[in-house]
Amino acid sequence: MTATSKAARPVTQVVRGQRTSDGAGVRLTRVIGGRALPDLDPFLLFDEFGSEEASDYVGGFPDHPHRGFETVTYMLAGRMRHGDNKGNTGLLGPGSVQWMTAGRGIVHSEMPEQEDGLMRGFQLWVNLPRKDKMTAPRYQDIAPEKIPEVDAGGGARVRVIAGRFANTTGPVSAVATDPLYLDIALPANGSLEVPLPEDDNAFAYVFEGAGTIGGEAVGRGELAVLGAGEGVELAAGPEGARLVLVAGRPLREPVAKYGPFVMNTNDEIRQAVHDYQSGKF
Numbered sequence: 575m576t577a578t579s580k581a582a583r584p585v586t587q588v589v590r591g592q593r594t595s596d597g598a599g600v601r602l603t604r605v606i607g608g609r610a611l612p613d614l615d616p617f618l619l620f621d622e623f624g625s626e627e628a629s630d631y632v633g634g635f636p637d638h639p640h641r642g643f644e645t646v647t648y649m650l651a652g653r654m655r656h657g658d659n660k661g662n663t664g665l666l667g668p669g670s671v672q673w674m675t676a677g678r679g680i681v682h683s684e685m686p687e688q689e690d691g692l693m694r695g696f697q698l699w700v701n702l703p704r705k706d707k708m709t710a711p712r713y714q715d716i717a718p719e720k721i722p723e724v725d726a727g728g729g730a731r732v733r734v735i736a737g738r739f740a741n742t743t744g745p746v747s748a749v750a751t752d753p754l755y756l757d758i759a760l761p762a763n764g765s766l767e768v769p770l771p772e773d774d775n776a777f778a779y780v781f782e783g784a785g786t787i788g789g790e791a792v793g794r795g796e797l798a799v800l801g802a803g804e805g806v807e808l809a810a811g812p813e814g815a816r817l818v819l820v821a822g823r824p825l826r827e828p829v830a831k832y833g834p835f836v837m838n839t840n841d842e843i844r845q846a847v848h849d850y851q852s853g854k855f
Contacts, residue, residue, distance in 0.1 A: 583770065583803035585790035587611070591622065591797070597684075598633030601625060605779060605797045607699075614775050614799060615824040616701040616751045618643060618836060622781065622795075624650075624694035631693045634685035639855055640676035641846045642707040642836040644700040644749065647672040647684065648735065648757070648818070650781075652693030658682035659855065662713040666695075669718030671735055673746050677702070677709040679846070679855035696779075696818065698755075703825050704838050706750045720745045729761035732768075737821070739768065753822040760785065760810035760817075768819060769805040776800040776821035778808070783815035 591605035600623060605611065607619035625631055634654070647654070647666060654666040658674075659681040666672055666684075674682065686693060702709070716735075724732045724740050732739055736746035737754030744755065754774070760766060760783075770776050777799050784793040786809045792798045800806055806819070828838045835846040849855060 581804035582767070583776065583788055583800040583806045585788045585792070585798045586801040587799040588790065588792060589797045589799065590795060596621070597635035597638075600633060600635065601630040603795070606777070611797070611799070613829065614777060615826065616822045617698060617775070617777070617820065618701050618829075618831070619697070619699035620777075620779065620797070620820075621697045622695075622779070623697070624692070626692045628689050631686055632689060635683060636685070637681050637683045638834055639679060639681045639850045640674075640834045641679045641850075641855070642676065643702050644673065644675045646674075646698040646700060646755070647695060648698075648755075649695040652691065652695070653687040654684050654693070654695075655687050656682060656684050656713075656715070658711075658713065660711055660713070662715070664713070664715035667718070669721065671714075671716040671721065671746070673714040673716065673736075673749070675702070675709065675712040675749075677707070677711045679849060680711040681855050698820065699836075700749070700751055700753060700822065701825055701829065701836060702750055704827055707837060707842075714746060716745050726766055728766070729764050730766045731759045732766075733757035751822040751825065754820065756819045758808065758817050758819055760808060760815045762812050762814045763810060764814065765807070765809040767805055767807050770800075770803070770821050771823070772802070772804050773823065774821040775824050776806070776819070778806065778817050778819045780815055780817045783810060783813045785810040785815040787817075
């Protein structure tokens with residue numbers, strides 16, 4: 575279950591996100607998908623949103639299309655309602671996850687079901703391989719109680735959203751890049767070693783407290799890109815730490831991006847725009 579020191583992954587880059595807005599004016603911090611880190615194959619985007627000011631989130635994300643990748647929303651606080659043109663609906667509350675495979679095309683919305691209080695969470699975009707970009711759309715709505723939490727010893731606790739940790743498998747199934755998605759809480763001065771598939775790209779994002787990742791100091795709101803190795807060493811400072819650890823198999827394919835469409839060529843992007851405008855989604 576633990577990584578050996580000689581195989582531990584180093585940190586190759588520490589990134590602090592950029593403040594921006596998306597949807598109907600939702601304020602967020604873009605960590606992957608900005609100038610400092612345009613992508614990390616197969617991950618295309620990673621946003622954190624979080625505010626107690628309704629004006630920062632109340633506009634939500636009205637109907638918009640996607641093609642060619644997957645969107646993952648992980649809620650820490652607040653309530654968001656999902657709906658799409660395939661008939662799927664779901665309420666995202668604290669601790670819940672929505673894993674949506676856009677495939678050949680879907681139109682969906684994510685709208686807040688609150689007008690005050692804290693709204694907080696993450697959205698991750700995961701690329702699809704060429705062979706799966708035109709697959710049928712799929713929606714996985716995962717309630718908090720369906721996500722197992724592992725006592726990792728020494729006061730550390732790990733929620734397993736996707737992939738496998740300590741003989742525990744997360745509820746997300748049949749995802750093309752075999753991702754690992756863990757929510758890790760470390761107590762004050764606590765530590766944990768987490769194995770990772772050697773060939774996967776991986777990152778860790780600290781959203782509470784601070785500590786070290788692969789021996790590198792990483793603070794609140796910073797993302798550590800991990801280098802090669804078989805695992806990562808995590809350690810919290812005196813206030814403890816909470817972070818998400820994400821890994822996935824790189825696709826090593828050409829990427830063409832245009833707003834909500836991610837394909838392999840510009841011709842495929844033009845076709846996606848045409849199909850959406852023609853009502854074929």
